[in-house]
Amino acid sequence: MIPGSYFFILSVILFILGVIAFFVKRDLITQFLSIEVMLNAGNLAFIAFARALNSLHGQVIVFFIITVAAAEAAVGLAIILLIFRQKKTIKSEDMNLMKG
């Protein structure tokens, strides 16, 4: 059997990589992608715990996360597309409309 800790560590590594990617990258799409990475890291942790606890609920939650991620991706990408259409750029530092 593979020890559960392996999975957790993998999940942590993926999550941190996602975080780093988010800060290092400057275009919205890749930043969005790194968010997906983080989401998947979370999914992995869920499944691993579900396995560890012998429960199906974790899997159900992952199922929901995936669905929500699909919805989120659709809307998010639509927004990015819209931004691109208007500003002709997807650099995240160009988006500072909310500056106080």
Add this chain to the structure above:
Amino acid sequence: MTEIFWLIPFLPLLSSFILAIFGRTLPKKYISFQACLAVFASFIISVISFFGLLKISQESYPLIKSLFTWIASGSFTINFSLQFDPLSAVMAMVVSGVGFIIHVYSVGYMDKDKGYSRYFTYLNLFTFAMLLLVMSSNIVLMFVGWEGVGLCSYLLIGFWFEKDSAANAGKKAFIVTRIGDLGFLLGIFFIFVHIGSAEFTAINQAISGGAVTQGLATLIALLLFMGAVGKSAQIPLYVWLPDAMEGPTPVSALIHAATMVTAGVYMVCRMNLLYTLSGTAALVVGVIGAVTAVYAATMALTQNDIKRVLAYSTISQIGYMFIGCGVGAYSAGMFHLYTHAFFKSLLFLSAGSVMHALSGELDMRKMGGLRKYLPFTYPAFLIGAIAIAGVPFLSGFFSKDAILTQAFANKQYFIWILGVLGAILTAFYMFRLIFLTFQGEERLEPEAKEHLHESPPVMTIPLGILAFFSIIAGFIGVPAVFGEKLNWFNKFLEPVMRPGHEVHLSIQTEWLLIIISVAVALFGIYLAYIFYIKKPQTPHQLNAKFPYVYKLLYNKYYVDEIYNAVFVKPVVRGSEIVYDNFDLKVIDGAVNGSASVTGLSGKILSYLQTGLIKDYALVFLFGVILFLGYLLF
């Protein structure tokens, strides 16, 4: 039949109500018919009830009709109930009787006015309020009538509201009398708190039972008198009455003769036990009355406006009534009120007739020699003037004499002297009025002369009736020298005015006093004759000699100006200053100041909002770390 006395005030009210709602659609003829009929019916009922009253024994006075409980809250219980006793009977008959005549006169006078139905609505309402005032069985309900009268005077004085002066005068009347009402209201509260009831019978019982101390009686009496001073236009609150001339003339007649200004006198008479108990208050009443009587008369001397002269004369005459009350001769005061109602309404209506003839002209300097153009108005006016001047055997003579005699008998010589002085002045200014208006040379404007005409019968017949009563009304209160039994009026009122300080003088003294007052009246008339007929240049000479006196009198002692400068202006200006500096700057400034401080700090903090998603994420990450750290350690 006496039981239906409670209908007296409500008939005019009903009529007023109908007119208020449907008046605009009803034909003029019907309006005047209904309005007059309602008041006439009231008069008839008062007369019937009056005779009913004579038939029953004095012990059953007053008749009380309780209609419903009006206010009931805690200890504050007020019934809507009316009472009928000799005092109310006299007042009700005077009010409805003279009121009816004035209604009839108005039919002619207001014929061409566009506010015809509105006028009669108000007039009926006025009659109602006054009747309620004199017939209510408790002081709170009396206050209702009291205020109602004030309201109607406001409405009627400001009847021609398109004129600024009329609107102003109405407002002034309402507010000035309200200042007095404030004292009245406080007096009511004192009565209620200390006596526990507002019913007159209970109050009188408490007073005669000794439940009221003299100090309390003085306090209450003075507070109530404050109301009377306002309503009855005495010093210092008389200023509204001369301006009240802005209303239609019949209204002036109504205010001056039958309603409104007599309310104060009625109230003092109604509460006579209280004033008798507190000698001080009675003295104050007498002195204010006497001073007002002379003071107002002096102002009447120089006025050129025919109605203003009459207005000051009213103030002066009301002063006489208060003299009567002040010296304890309440029935004498009431008697003067009763005779005054006739001759003063006669004078006003005649003046109205003159105005009618001259298309609204009021300035006596533009009249003169009207005698031959107004064959009916002139004698009517003359009778009124003789009556008010106190020439023997007309009504004014009896009543004024009764008051002065009582003042003398009660050893209030100061008041008596003022009274006599006032009598001279009265005779003088009334005949000045007559001479300037009806006698002497004509000073008419040419176009006014063209329209000159005597009034229609609907106006002259009321004048005739009033003139008749001005002559004979005094004979029900003949002085004691002509026979003890003859003073029927006093006797009738006795159950209400329990004998106070009425002192009887020896026959000789009384004769002497009568002779003095006759002499005084004739002297005043003679003086006027000299001034205005014989040597018409005298007034001008006097003016030249004493310019300041003339100016002072002509400008009514500058009282209006002084009140304006001392009370009105500072309040308005002060409020403006407070509003601009305190309300807007301090209070609102504090509010807006705290708002701008908040806004400023928000602005400073908003620099943290870079709008860059990465910075937010960084903060977010930081937060997550902190949170996780908190969970772990």
Add this chain to the structure above:
Amino acid sequence: MNFPILSVVTFLPLAGAVFLIFVHRDRKNFLRSLALAFTLINFVLSLFLYIHFNPQTAETQFVEKGPWIGYGINYHIGIDGLSLFLVLLTTFLMPIAILSSWNYIQKKVKEYMIFMLILETGIIGVFVSFNLFLFYVFWEVTLIPMYFLIGVWGGPRRIYATLKYVLFTMLGSLLMLVAIFVLYSTYYKATGVYSFNIFDLSKLILNPNLQLWLFLAFALSFAIKVPMFPLHTWLPDAHVEAPTAGSVILAAILLKMGAYGFLRFGLPLFPDAVMKLLPVLAVLSLIGIIYGGLMALIQKDIKSLVAYSSVSHMGLIMLAIFSLNIEAIEGAIYQMLNHGLSTGALFLIVGILYERAHTRQIKDFGGVSSQMPVFSAFFLICMLSSIGLPGLNGFIGEILCIFGIFKTSKLLAILGISTVILAAAYLLWMFQRVMQGPIKNEKIYSFTDINKREISYLVPIVIMMFWMGIYPRPFLKRMDHSVSDLLNKVNRKERIFIQAEEDKKALTEVNNLINTEKNKEMEEEAK
């Protein structure tokens, strides 16, 4: 009665609002009629409350209870003599307010009507809640629609006015929320039971210091709403900017919530604190009376004049409430109704003028009476009612208030009675400048007299004015028991408190006595 009539009266407008959501926004007249119908039906329903109200008891009636969130947060509504007429006033004025905005509101009719209906539910909810939490919820609910009514349909400075209004009110109500929870936890600590029920809470005997702070928090919130001097500055701004119906509701009903709050919560919950602060509160009310009157005298805008007159009138009501006797409090409640009618009517009248002239500056008018005689009559009656002329409603309330104040303090009554003159002065002066005199402004010649719709909403008010002035018994009778019950609560509690103090004193004295006796004995023994 099993039929939950009170809940229906409370929530029917809300249901109406939900219903209106589904109507298309262009069907303006349909929207208006629908809103009118809902409010009218609600008024008719509320008449049942009046008819079935039992005046012989101080108990709350039409009580409905139900679980809601738990932890003492329950649905608990009912009415008694204090709130009955305020509920009726609300249901009475709402259709009038909607009628008055028939033509005036042309943009966003749908939203407007929805907000009006929500507002009605909120206000009635405030008056019927007996659960503090529920009360607070309703209290805040009234804020939101009013915010929009002023902010969307208001005059040129509406944003400023509405923000000021909301921030002022919020400031007070947040402190009140804190106080509510302190009270709640104190009760829980004392009894181990969660409760927001005010009858439970009023049984608490709090220590005076805590009571003082809690009362201050409550009082601030209520005083802002009333508004008491010097917290009144939001009122003129809000009134001037609000649309007519907004002003009417604001002046006629929302202000009453403050005074009602004092009666329902302030007095019974914290009697000792009330006693302690009585002089301050009375003096502030008195200042409000005179100050409001003087400020009204010099206003140039008719609406802000009426607004300041509200400050003055509400001052009298507050002074009467703090006089703590039955005449004064009944007078105060009565005066609240009067003020609701007369000031509401005055705002309607200003609205009618505004619809014709598009200005509210007094100097722009003059001689309107000759163009609009019928209108002038209505104006006159409403004005006289506000002045407190006998025969109209204002008099009854005023005389009861002042009499009650007089019983407690002669000096305050003598000073407070100046309102009688001030009210006459500022209203008559305004009436003269607006309605009387020669016509100064060309525009006035084009004014038309009021139409049937306008008459139809003024007539009920005028009828009520006469009724309440001539035969106030049905109203006063229904208040009697509740008011005396309230006073009992206030007084009894005070007595218990004093009793406790005295007991303590007596106890220490006895202890001292025993100690000295003992000392003596010991001294003797020592000898």
Add this chain to the structure above:
Amino acid sequence: MAHFLFFLLAIVCVGAVVGMIFSRNQAYNALLLVLAFAALGGIFGLLSAPFIAVVQIIIYAGAIMVLFIFVIMMINLREGIPPEKKKWTIYLSAVLAFILIVELILAARGSFQALTGPGGEEIASPKALGKLLFTEYLYPFEITSILIIAALVGAIILVKKKEEE
């Protein structure tokens, strides 16, 4: 065998993500992530969650990532965007990321034991999952479907070109 498979998939997965960090081409980024997610799907399979594994591959790696690629193609930037230049942000985030790692591992420490229990298909079978989804999680399930529709409509309206333009 399982260990080998796990390490292989883990390395592929981590490698793909690291590759994404260094690559400047968005299309490559997306494709790398397809790879990473597919590998993750395999790991799910190892954790005896066959249904989720399949969903992961079909929906995530298949559908969602393809959506990304579509958008990348639509935007079609000639040159990639270079990574962050502001050094302090990177350093700060690196420090924070490190702390996060430590914390996360500490947090997961309690579960550092071997996966015990039967595991097996009988528990984690799609059938069981389906049952759970349609009984206990029925309402959330239905609500998600509404969510997806809403997102769909929302996305379409957002991107739709206005007619008047």
